[in-house]
Amino acid sequence: MNYTKAVFIREFEMLLLDLFGKGRLNGTVHTCVGQETIPLALAEYIVDGDRIFSNHRGHGHFLAFGGDTKALLAEMLGKKSGVSGGIGGSQHLYNENFISNGIQAGLTPAAVGYAKVNALKNNNNIAVVFVGDGTLGEGLLYESLNLASIYQAPVLFVMENNGYAQSTPFALMYKGNIKDRINGFGIQYLSTTIWDESFEEIVKEAVNLTRTGQPVFVEIECYRLNPHSKGDDNRDEKEIALFRQKDPINQFKLNNPNLAEQVEREAVDVLQRILKELDEEANLKSVQQHQYVYSQRVEWEAVQRIESDRINKLIYEGLKLYLSMENTIFLGEDIANTTSQTPGEYGGAFKVSGDLSDLYEGRVLNTPIAEASIIGFAVGAALNGYRPVVEIMFGDFLSLGFDQILQQVSKIPEMYGRKINLPLIIRTPMGGRRGYGPTHSQNIEKHFLFLPNIRMIALNSYTNPIDIYKSLINSDYMPTIVIEDKIGYTKKLCEIEIRGYKVMRSSEDFPTLFFKPTGITANLTILCYGGMLDEVLRAMSELLEEEAYPHIICPLEISPFNIYPLLESIRMTKRLFIIEEGSRYGALSAEIMSYLLANKIEIEKVSRFSNESIIPCAKEAEMNVIPNRTTIVSNVLNFLYD
Numbered sequence: 001m002n003y004t005k006a007v008f009i010r011e012f013e014m015l016l017l018d019l020f021g022k023g024r025l026n027g028t029v030h031t032c033v034g035q036e037t038i039p040l041a042l043a044e045y046i047v048d049g050d051r052i053f054s055n056h057r058g059h060g061h062f063l064a065f066g067g068d069t070k071a072l073l074a075e076m077l078g079k080k081s082g083v084s085g086g087i088g089g090s091q092h093l094y095n096e097n098f099i100s101n102g103i104q105a106g107l108t109p110a111a112v113g114y115a116k117v118n119a120l121k122n123n124n125n126i127a128v129v130f131v132g133d134g135t136l137g138e139g140l141l142y143e144s145l146n147l148a149s150i151y152q153a154p155v156l157f158v159m160e161n162n163g164y165a166q167s168t169p170f171a172l173m174y175k176g177n178i179k180d181r182i183n184g185f186g187i188q189y190l191s192t193t194i195w196d197e198s199f200e201e202i203v204k205e206a207v208n209l210t211r212t213g214q215p216v217f218v219e220i221e222c223y224r225l226n227p228h229s230k231g232d233d234n235r236d237e238k239e240i241a242l243f244r245q246k247d248p249i250n251q252f253k254l255n256n257p258n259l260a261e262q263v264e265r266e267a268v269d270v271l272q273r274i275l276k277e278l279d280e281e282a283n284l285k286s287v288q289q290h291q292y293v294y295s296q297r298v299e300w301e302a303v304q305r306i307e308s309d310r311i312n313k314l315i316y317e318g319l320k321l322y323l324s325m326e327n328t329i330f331l332g333e334d335i336a337n338t339t340s341q342t343p344g345e346y347g348g349a350f351k352v353s354g355d356l357s358d359l360y361e362g363r364v365l366n367t368p369i370a371e372a373s374i375i376g377f378a379v380g381a382a383l384n385g386y387r388p389v390v391e392i393m394f395g396d397f398l399s400l401g402f403d404q405i406l407q408q409v410s411k412i413p414e415m416y417g418r419k420i421n422l423p424l425i426i427r428t429p430m431g432g433r434r435g436y437g438p439t440h441s442q443n444i445e446k447h448f449l450f451l452p453n454i455r456m457i458a459l460n461s462y463t464n465p466i467d468i469y470k471s472l473i474n475s476d477y478m479p480t481i482v483i484e485d486k487i488g489y490t491k492k493l494c495e496i497e498i499r500g501y502k503v504m505r506s507s508e509d510f511p512t513l514f515f516k517p518t519g520i521t522a523n524l525t526i527l528c529y530g531g532m533l534d535e536v537l538r539a540m541s542e543l544l545e546e547e548a549y550p551h552i553i554c555p556l557e558i559s560p561f562n563i564y565p566l567l568e569s570i571r572m573t574k575r576l577f578i579i580e581e582g583s584r585y586g587a588l589s590a591e592i593m594s595y596l597l598a599n600k601i602e603i604e605k606v607s608r609f610s611n612e613s614i615i616p617c618a619k620e621a622e623m624n625v626i627p628n629r630t631t632i633v634s635n636v637l638n639f640l641y642d
Helices: 003-021 037-043 059-064 069-076 108-120 133-137 139-151 178-183 199-211 237-246 248-255 257-278 311-323 371-383 395-409 465-474 532-545 564-573 588-598 619-625 629-641
Strands: 051-054 098-100 127-132 155-161 188-193 216-221 300-302 328-332 364-366 387-391 425-430 455-458 480-485 501-506 512-517 524-527 550-555 557-559 575-579 605-609
Touching: 003 037, 003 059, 003 069, 003 248, 003 257, 037 059, 037 155, 037 199, 051 059, 051 108, 059 069, 059 098, 069 257, 108 127, 108 139, 108 155, 108 371, 127 133, 133 155, 139 155, 139 371, 155 199, 178 188, 178 216, 188 199, 199 216, 237 248, 248 257, 311 328, 311 387, 311 465, 328 371, 371 387, 371 395, 395 425, 395 480, 512 564, 524 564, 524 629, 532 550, 532 575, 532 629, 550 564, 564 575, 575 588, 575 629, 588 605, 605 629
Parallel strands: 051 098, 051 127, 127 155, 155 216, 188 216, 328 364, 328 387, 387 425, 425 480, 455 480, 524 550, 524 575, 575 605
Antiparallel strands: 300 501, 455 557, 501 512, 512 550
């Protein structure tokens, strides 16, 4: 054991507590005092290419695995030179082989995804993910253990069991046997304590077993000598005193007083010198401001109607093109065409994936029903240089993965100082008209609109999915959610034609469609997106008969949203009618109307029409709830002439 490094880590943590007490640290700080020897024991067997996934108590982990002390302290002090640019703070640390996160179990599926990509690359590297005993209450941990076992991902789960989940004793919130839980997933379980003579040998065994190409779980009993964070400690003083005597570092000091004193003094001197240097550096004073609705000029080109295959086949061809790149992986529920256990063709619930699992064997993976860990797995694959595509069977189920989308996909590119790209795609069908009922028919895109660092695309029947995937290949690395129209899979491109209209698309990678009447002046603008485009197009013959001559604006990229094409139309028509299948409140229509008001856009009239109910199963009720041809006509005419 490297006790010189252990003492240094402890002095670093004590410095943080001192700085916090002086008001120099913002937020919170979780120290690892008493647990320093765990990452140091592991560090002996970690090699280049291994990746560490840490948690809220990660300072000691970071330093043990070679992290830069000055950059770490700079992060704590909110300096631009910090490991995460001053954005992440205590719980969100990053370097090329290390990442930590404050969400319990939040990075466990990412560790599995990272490790699985190592296996695909045929290297000997592993992922190590730290969890606390309290994390045993998180369902995401068990999803991750299951994924790791299914895919035989070389990931080592390290549980630091300090006996407390924040302030609650472990025994009060845990029942059963840990070993039985882990063995239930078919995963090797090892255990030790930081006080055992065999401690380092058990750690070595755990790492070596993982390198054989399997997941391993090691439980290490320890004791946190300091509070959970700052001063929140309600433990018995006698208990703390007992473990302080047993503490390996204190034992080292007791047995080597002169050496310990020297090591301690040198550590303090180094840290004080670094602190003095950092006092001269500038603090982080601002961060990027996100522009969710913006106006950027576009050029227009005509859309040529073509004879094409069904849209689900075109999506298949787009995915095929994407997967032709070696560093791609496709995962989701029931997407594989054939397996030894389930012979016969399947290829996804909406027959999009087809035979991709045969064409790209090993890179098209069936997953359990576990949306959160599927998305988290994709995060890990992206961190390891791959470009994953995730299929979520129904858009409604995105809610089950919301934690990963919000806390990881959205935040990772930014909270680690813009040092990470996440080139991942999440595909999912949304919408009703299939009779699937309340949990399988909703348009819930508004809950994901305008999340930082996430692009959202809504497919429509006039934009070729192949072109979209070409753009995704060549575009930036922004994570992208692709919404597919559930009843649009069997349609063909440009199936519905409007006589007397010219169809144009913007010059953007993810274009806006502009349907413009020829030979007559438009008297209103209709904005819609996704599957709603077809309903609007079906309503056009009746609208034209009633002398309603709309521009139709249909954006492909709904977040972030380029409002310029819409403004260009509004300047001509002075009237705007927005149609959405999902509920209007807090939706795209709300943001558009807010933008018009805030920017004092000259407009005579604006309104919106949407579904304001849970979509039912009964056929007639379902059709009456969702905006359709008939209700669109009546609402547009009322808007135009009332």
